[in-house]
Ligand code: NAD
């Protein structure tokens with residue numbers, strides 16, 4: 425039987441990759457994207473599916489209850505995949521208000537509208553509300569600490585992660601109080617095609633191609649657990665189809681890498697794959713800059729639960745995933761060049777030049 429999905433934030437990085445995945449694997453399902461088209465969104469991310477009969481794009485805000493209610497009813501939605509969020513830690517340090525609004529109030533608005541819709545349909549057990557969250561809600565690990573598991577206590581350290589933690593708690597409460605069939609996934613750092621240039625991997629790829637400095641926060645020894653976005657989308661598919669309401673699943677790539685090592689690897693790959701780099705070898709561009717305030721030292725995900733209970737494991741190694749990503753940014757200059765807009769330049773100056781003086 426075909427299903428009807430509402431994908432919030434589907435014009436952003438992971439949401440768009442997920443829409444591509446779902447439309448390919450389940451072509452008879454209807455997919456409706458609701459996206460406010462903030463700076464991080466790009467309609468072109470959805471170009472591959474725009475013409476499909478079973479696809480619809482709606483520009484709208486998840487905080488707008490009437491828009492959400494109308495979509496749930498008219499499209500007869502039975503699954504929400506909730507990606508919409510303000511997602512960049514540095515922006516949350518500079519301007520936190522939008523994070524509380526979208527991540528907390530927006531999630532609450534969706535939950536209330538979905539609860540009303542589900543109750544009006546006599547609470548079908550097949551309905552799902554999948555909330556895509558982050559490993560950052562668990563805080564920061566010391567070098568010898570075990571990786572985050574689903575029972576690790578929450579300890580968010582940035583306005584971004586605190587707002588995501590708030591939304592996770594609301595999702596949990598709606599299952600426990602109303603038995604609304606919600607599921608939370610907490611995943612590690614994603615990378616791959618369509619990621620906005622502000623995040624580390626695309627920023628480094630693009631700055632190498634433009635011959636600009638490669639900013640490394642602090643000593644470059646912070647560790648992230650990198651997850652290829654295609655593997656993440658496959659995990660979300662498995663969770664929607666086989667995950668248990670009320671549960672949380674951690675999703676990780678099993679790829680812990682220090683930032684400086686990651687950037688050095690990207691420099692080597694670019695030196696090998698990109699013709700006529702403005703600065704060669706590109707590692708000369710590496711520049712240590714002032715640290716991000718409250719910078720979490722290490723994230724690592726223990727993904728045993730989703731592996732043992734649902735049979736999912738990442739399939740892309742970090743070397744394969746980085747190569748695919750470098751090749752994608754090399755082949756899609758027409759995608760990223762327009763994103764280096766006046767707004768982006770203003771953010772860049774504020775984050776890397778002006779704020780650095782205050783840190
Ligand atoms: P992104 O910033 O690339 O995209 C976010 C999308 O949400 C954009 O299209 C934006 O327009 C939309 N949006 C923002 N506010 C909205 C609002 N009020 N109403 C409707 N749409 C709105 O983010 P991403 O990297 O694709 O992340 C997607 C989700 O995954 C987020 O919830 C994020 O917290 C989570 N997550 C991301 C990562 C990562 O590494 N990127 C890791 C863990 C979890």
Ligand code: DAU
Pocket residue numbers: 511512513514557558559560611612613614622623624625627639640641642646647648683716723
């Ligand atoms: O862990 C999951 C999280 O990963 C998601 O919830 C967030 O939405 C996503 O943005 C990401 O957060 P990070 O802060 O880890 O990602 P970012 O790409 O901003 O930074 C990765 C690491 O690189 C981090 O240690 C900070 C560092 N960094 C980042 C930038 C942008 C630099 O050293 N220099 C930079 O210019």
